[in-house]
Amino acid sequence: MRNLFEDIEPDNRSDNSGEGAVHPGNTLNDLTGKEWIKATKSWLVCDSRRYHQNRDTELHPARYPEELVAEFVRFFTTGDGWVLDPFCGSGATLVAALEEHRNCIGMEVNRHYVDLSLDRLQAKARDTRTVTDVVHADAREIAAPGTWERVEAVPREEDGLPRFDFVMTSPPYWNMLRKSRGGVASTHKRRAAEGLATDYGDHERNLGSIEDYDEFIEQLGVVFDGCARLLKPQKYMVVVVQNVRVPEGYVRPLAWDLARRISRTLSFQGERIWCQNSKRLGIWGYPTTFVPNYHHHYCLIFRQQD
Numbered sequence: 001m002r003n004l005f006e007d008i009e010p011d012n013r014s015d016n017s018g019e020g021a022v023h024p025g026n027t028l029n030d031l032t033g034k035e036w037i038k039a040t041k042s043w044l045v046c047d048s049r050r051y052h053q054n055r056d057t058e059l060h061p062a063r064y065p066e067e068l069v070a071e072f073v074r075f076f077t078t079g080d081g082w083v084l085d086p087f088c089g090s091g092a093t094l095v096a097a098l099e100e101h102r103n104c105i106g107m108e109v110n111r112h113y114v115d116l117s118l119d120r121l122q123a124k125a126r127d128t129r130t131v132t133d134v135v136h137a138d139a140r141e142i143a144a145p146g147t148w149e150r151v152e153a154v155p156r157e158e159d160g161l162p163r164f165d166f167v168m169t170s171p172p173y174w175n176m177l178r179k180s181r182g183g184v185a186s187t188h189k190r191r192a193a194e195g196l197a198t199d200y201g202d203h204e205r206n207l208g209s210i211e212d213y214d215e216f217i218e219q220l221g222v223v224f225d226g227c228a229r230l231l232k233p234q235k236y237m238v239v240v241v242q243n244v245r246v247p248e249g250y251v252r253p254l255a256w257d258l259a260r261r262i263s264r265t266l267s268f269q270g271e272r273i274w275c276q277n278s279k280r281l282g283i284w285g286y287p288t289t290f291v292p293n294y295h296h297h298y299c300l301i302f303r304q305q306d
């Protein structure tokens with residue numbers, strides 16, 4: 001088999017890890033050829049102890065691991081790039097971006113999570129070259145210049161809007177956090193017993209409180225149309241989402257429906273599947289009915305083609 005990398009001259013971003021060199025024509029990231037190829041495998045597992053220690057703590061009812069974000073931030077940006085998360089929750093995207101020396105702005109409608117994210121960022125040893133901030137706003141207004149007027153940290157273009165190199169986020173999974181699935185030891189029940197938040201609150205602008213499924217998809221579409229306006233040409237957006245099984249016993253293909261809706265404004269480039277390999281199995285349909293234990297999420301990848 002031909003070695004794809006043998007005729008590549010290293011540039012000054014080559015490293016000492018034995019992973020090879022950065023291609024001089026690489027405009028997307030700072031990865032060597034070997035690192036690039038590894039990051040294109042269509043599934044990945046992020047099961048570090050650090051994530052599990054935080055997963056069911058007071059932080060947030062539905063957070064993703066910083067390792068997952070770091071994997072995508074390294075692939076879709078170069079050092080000092082600008083990252084956006086319109087549903088920032090506990091700030092996982094911002095923390096990971098900061099650790100990777102990328103600038104990152106989060107948006108969040110729930111004041112509690114805005115403050116939590118800011119506290120987490122403050123607790124990190126600050127990289128003084130890197131900008132991070134969290135905007136308390138409804139993500140449906142992400143492409144309204146007024147939303148950005150008070151955000152001094154981020155440079156704006158003539159139209160009053162900032163531009164980003166990468167968007168990484170995970171929206172509410174419809175109203176699923178509000179529905180107990182009745183499992184014997186569900187996370188929902190465990191968190192409720194411990195007095196921890198089980199959903200994103202009753203805020204009227206919380207998209208996770210929309211009951212009508214089609215309306216929910218459309219409102220998420222508004223957010224992602226806005227994100228598309230803020231993405232620089234040829235840059236990428238990753239949306240982490242699952243298909244969901246409703247208590248009535250059927251599956252809503254949320255990931256697929258959302259991929260179709262977002263494809264109106266951005267080009268769908270495929271998915272990577274985040275596998276949760278060490279999550280506890282629930283007993284759902286046994287012994288009569290097939291009910292999946294959904295232990296994977298779709299990381300849907302879109303590109304701004306303009």
Ligand SMILES: C[S@@+](CC[C@H](N)C(=O)[O-])C[C@H]1O[C@@H](n2cnc3c(N)ncnc32)[C@H](O)[C@@H]1O
Pocket residue numbers: 060062063064065086087088089090091092093107108109110113137138139140169170171172173200205206207208
């Ligand atoms: C799946 S969580 C994001 C979790 C985050 N990725 C993390 O790891 O912590 C979705 C977040 O979207 C927020 N949210 C819901 N509706 C919103 C809206 N209209 N604008 C901005 N944020 C919203 C919720 O409060 C919640 O924190």
